[in-house]
Amino acid sequence: MGKIPQIVPITDLRQDATSIVERASTTAEPIVITQRGRPAAVMVGIETYERSQHELELLRLLARGEKEIAAGRGFELDAVMAEAEALLQEAPR
Incomplete structure (x- = not known):
């Protein structure tokens, strides 16, 4: 709880x-x-709000990726990991 x-x-x-x-x-x-x-x-607080919005966007991207995989579309793992790393570097801390 x-x-x-x-x-x-x-x-x-x-x-x-x-x-x-x-x-x-x-x-x-x-x-x-x-x-x-x-x-x-x-x-x-604004930092908490911005962090939650960033995390929500990451979850949306993951959900979109799962739909693309299910539909037989997708991207190379290295490209996905590079994009994820770039997004994480932008994240407010």
């Missing part, structure tokens, strides 16, 4: 946005914003 997320009511966000945004920026953990006791949004 995963770690329990930080939960912040929207009223707290309104009253203390600066420290909550700072908390989101300095930790890699998401902050769940609730409205009327229900989850309404998730706040993460």
Whole structure:
């Protein structure tokens, strides 16, 4: 089971946005914003967001590759590994 997320009511966000945004920026953990006791949004720092978007793009590329392999199309392993290495070098850390 995963770690329990930080939960912040929207009223707290309104009253203390600066420290909550700072908390989101300095930790890699998401902050769940609730409205009327229900989850309404998730706040993460920009580095965490950019990293997750990069990882999502890599997963999309892998899924596309699996579809191409199933369809009998594909690329040489050396070319794929070189492209993957280039993508990883661009990844925010």
